[in-house]
Amino acid sequence: MTEQQTEQKEQQTEPQKLSNSKAVIAYLAERFPLCFSLEGEAKPLKIGIFQDLATALEHDETVSKTQLRHALRQYTSNWRYLHGCKVGAARVDLQGESCGVLEQEHADHAAEQLQQAKAKVAERKAQMRAALKAKNAEKTSAEKQRNDQASRKPFGAPKAAHPLKAHKAHKAQSTAKGKSAVKRENPSHPAVNLTPVKVENLLKGQQVKVKLAEKANRATVLEVMKDSARVQLQSGIMLNVAFEHLYNVE
Structure with missing residues (x-):
């Protein structure tokens, strides 16, 4: 057997020290099962x-003794143990033999500890619920703010577009301007005379006309907002239109 194999064998035969109180309690329940337990109501x-x-x-x-002290403190502060600490309950030793009974003073102390432990848990849960509620409220507020900003966006405001689409839009705009100039020069196409709507009388479902590129388009009011109205054109297109672009249907 090589030196390395010998060292590995010695390490394997050395006792493995327990790492935490939970492991120590499990070890005690294994060594002294009539005294310590991992499930159900624990005995005083x-x-x-x-x-x-x-x-x-x-x-x-x-x-170690330090680990034993910490493990015992954790075991006796557990809800299972505190529930079992009632007046007259039998105390047990390592072999599970009765060693006196629990007195009123100790039972009252256990009940107080249990109440405090439950109160702390309830407080932590309440704090978590409050934090979650505040987070959801903040998220809802941010979404509402974005929606309000989108609904208040001026009619006809420019949008970022793909370069090719921007080129086509520019070409279409130039063509529209040319046609508009021809109309102004041609007396056979008089300007459209429209009567602006009265904002205070504007209602949902009202028929109006929307002036787009010198052309009046018939539309239905879907919603009246602070500075504009959301309408639906006869073509089915829905858009937000500033009040100054809305006219009465003659």
Whole structure:
């Protein structure tokens, strides 16, 4: 057997020290099953049980006295243990033998600890719910603000477009301007005479005309907002139009 194999074998035979209180409690439940338990209501422990454990595990290198002290503190503050601490309940030693009964003073102390523990848990849950509610409210507020900004966007405001689409739009705009100039020069196409709507009388479902590129388009009012109205053209297109572009249907 090589030196390395010998060292590995020695390491394997060395006792593995327990890493945390949870592991120590599981170890105690395995060594002293009539005293410690991992499920159900725990039995009240004998007064001075720590010293009994220290003596019983004196040569056990898997757990130290400090670990035992921390593990016992965690075990006796657990809700399972506090629930079992009632007046007259029998205390047990490492072998599960009865070692006196729980007195009123100790039962009251356990009940107070249990109440405080439950209150802390309830407070943490309330804080988590409040934080989640505030986060959702902030998210809703941000979405509402974005929607309000979108609904208040001026009619005809320029939008970012693909270069090819922008070129086509520019060409179409130039053509429209040319046609408009021809109309102005041609007396056979008189300008459209329209009567502006009265904003205070504007209602949802009202028939109006929308002036687009010197042309009046018939539309239906879908919603009246602060500075504009959302309408639907006869072609089915829906858009937001500033009040000054809306006219009465003659």
